[in-house]
Amino acid sequence: MINVTKTFLPPQEEYQAILKRAWDTGWMTNRGVLVKELEDQLKSYLGVNQMIAMTNGTLPLQIAIKALNLEGEIITTPFSYVATTSSIVWEGCTPVFVDIHPEYLTIDETKIEAAITPKATAILATHVFGNPCHIEAIEAIAKKYNLKVIYDAAHCFGVTYKEQSIFNYGDVSTCSFHSTKLFHTGEGGAIFCNDAHLLNSLFYHHNFGHKGKEDFQGIGINGKMSELQAALGLSVLPYMEQIIASRKNAIEVYNSLLETINVKTITIRPETEWNFSYYPILFEEEAQLLKVVAALNKKEIYPRRYFYPSLNTLPYIIHSSLPLSEAISKRILCLPLYYRVDENIQILIANIIKSSL
Ligand SMILES: *Cc1c(COP(=O)(O)O)cnc(C)c1O
Numbered sequence: 001m002i003n004v005t006k007t008f009l010p011p012q013e014e015y016q017a018i019l020k021r022a023w024d025t026g027w028m029t030n031r032g033v034l035v036k037e038l039e040d041q042l043k044s045y046l047g048v049n050q051m052i053a054m055t056n057g058t059l060p061l062q063i064a065i066k067a068l069n070l071e072g073e074i075i076t077t078p079f080s081y082v083a084t085t086s087s088i089v090w091e092g093c094t095p096v097f098v099d100i101h102p103e104y105l106t107i108d109e110t111k112i113e114a115a116i117t118p119k120a121t122a123i124l125a126t127h128v129f130g131n132p133c134h135i136e137a138i139e140a141i142a143k144k145y146n147l148k149v150i151y152d153a154a155h156c157f158g159v160t161y162k163e164q165s166i167f168n169y170g171d172v173s174t175c176s177f178h179s180t181k182l183f184h185t186g187e188g189g190a191i192f193c194n195d196a197h198l199l200n201s202l203f204y205h206h207n208f209g210h211k212g213k214e215d216f217q218g219i220g221i222n223g224k225m226s227e228l229q230a231a232l233g234l235s236v237l238p239y240m241e242q243i244i245a246s247r248k249n250a251i252e253v254y255n256s257l258l259e260t261i262n263v264k265t266i267t268i269r270p271e272t273e274w275n276f277s278y279y280p281i282l283f284e285e286e287a288q289l290l291k292v293v294a295a296l297n298k299k300e301i302y303p304r305r306y307f308y309p310s311l312n313t314l315p316y317i318i319h320s321s322l323p324l325s326e327a328i329s330k331r332i333l334c335l336p337l338y339y340r341v342d343e344n345i346q347i348l349i350a351n352i353i354k355s356s357l
Contacts, residue, residue, distance in 0.1 A: 002345055004304035006338040007179040008243055010235040018231040027227060031207075034230035038185075041237055046158065047165045048192055050199050053230065054206055057154045057176025057189030059223040061087035061124070064150045064172040064191065066219075067201045072119035075147070077107040078312040078325040080126035084152045085311040088124060096120065097312045099322045103267040105129070105280075108324075109137035116141075122148040127166060128307075129278040130155040130182075132269050135169050150174070153192075157183040158244060160273040167192035172202070177233060182247075182277045183240060185233035188225055243339045247276040250341045254279055257350035261357060279337045280306070281353075286330040288357055293333065295356045301349060306334040 022034060039053050054060050065074070065087060074088045078097040088095045098115045101108045105128045112123065123142055125133045133151070142149045151169060153159075154176035159166040167173040177188030191206070193199045204211065209220030255265070264282040268274045283289045289305075296303055310329040312322050335349060 002301040002336050004302060004306070004334050004336050005180050006336075006341075007184060008236060008239065008339045010239060015232060015235040018234050019228070022227040022231060029224055029226040031224065032227045032230075034227045034234060035225050038225075038230040038233045038237075041234065042190070045237065045240070046167060047160070048167050050193060050196075051167070052191050052199070052203055052206060053185075053225040053233075054189045054191060054223040055225050055229070056187050056223075057174060057178060057181075058083040058087060059206070059221065060172075060174035060189050060191035061150065061152060062091055063202055063205045063221065063223055064174065065091040065093065065122075065124075066221075067198065067205045068122065068148050068150075068171065070121045070148065072121050073117060075107075075112055075115055075120055075123045075125075077126050077128075078310045078322050079105055079107075079128060079307055079329065080152060080311060081154065081307060082311065082314065083154075084124060084126055085314060085317065089316060093121075094119075095311075095317065097320060097322055097325075099324045100128075100328065101134075102324055102328070104131055104134075104269055105266060105328065106131060106133040106269075107138075109134040109141070112138070112141050113145075116145050116147075120145065120147060122150060124150045124152065126152040126154070127156050127159070129266055129280060130157075130159045130166075130275045131266060132159070132161045132166055132169075132272055134269075135161065139169075148172075154178075154181065154189075155277050156275065157181065157277070158240065158275040161269075162271050165192075168194060171195065171198065177229075182243065182275055183233070184236060185225065185229040188229045188233065239339075244276055246339045246341075247337055250337055250343075250346065251276050251279055253343055253346050254335060254337075254350070257346060258353065261354055263353070276337075278306070279335045280332050281335060282328065283331045283333070289331055289333050292353050292356045295352045296349065299348065299352065301336065301345070301352070303336060303349075304334045305329075305332070308332070
């Protein structure tokens with residue numbers, strides 16, 4: 001069976017050697033040495049000054065909304081994973097959706113201003129498939145209307161924009177280290193913020209508000225990463241260059257195999273060093289996509305409709321019409337892409353696609 005992704009697993013002895021250090025101290029969580037070591041290694045790998053490792057990539061979004069005291073309306077994208085929208089609703093805010101750019105698939109910055117009402121407090125946008133939003137335009141709008149900016153950068157491990165880490169942009173940026181993502185800790189994630197005061201607040205929020213053992217700074221939740229997660233991250237991190245190079249190669253293989261047919265893939269924004277995290281293809285019609293999926297499934301190949309459905313159609317959302325996001329969600333498919341995906345499988349996939357169209 002071939003899935004859309006396959007989790008990279010380092011040699012088990014390497015994971016166990018790091019785990020042994022946790023065993024030796026008997027310390028499993030509450031920011032032990034392994035979490036701190038992982039944070040230090042990630043800061044230097046990614047080129048960021050500050051970060052907090054967390055237990056997944058969703059809590060950082062919720063904690064950011066909470067720590068920024070956001071209320072009212074949050075301008076957001078309908079083309080993302082459900083966590084982007086659910087975090088807004090979970091925190092008692094109302095998502096206001098803005099349609100997406102047809103090539104970059106990120107929120108259409110030219111349509112943001114029209115969606116801003118006096119109730120708007122922030123923009124929460126996703127760098128889709130690691131492809132940056134129009135960061136400058138969003139920054140300018142946020143400044144003009146006094147809005148906070150949070151980037152859901154779940155897909156962005158290792159991405160740089162204008163020669164610095166994508167995680168350095170926005171008031172807060174988040175990442176996911178889920179095992180389906182490029183870099184992973186099983187479950188895991190991180191929050192990034194360059195404002196020392198806000199980072200401090202985010203830190204308290206992720207640890208119950210604890211200020212020492214018996215004192216509390218304010219309300220908090222438990223977003224801590226455990227030592228077991230950090231150990232996995234520390235054993236995966238040394239392989240990142242190999243992982244990214246292998247995926248780059250696989251994407252080049254897909255590109256050349258699919259050259260002759262008329263399917264579009266993602267356009268990466270200029271001045272971006274991308275991470276080769278996904279291989280989405282865009283069909284002309286949903287019917288073609290469904291035919292291709294059925295034919296691939298017959299061979300036990302499971303690509304993923306990602307992102308589908310468009311988040312403005314979620315059952316707990318008051319529906320508004322967003323023609324591009326809805327149309328693209330129905331026509332986009334992520335093909336299997338992972339470390340050392342077999343080229344013969346890629347050839348098979350391309351042949352099935354071609355013969356189904
Ligand atoms: C994976 C993902 C998340 C959630 O991350 P978890 O680590 O699974 O909680 C949020 N946003 C986007 C865009 C994602 O792809």
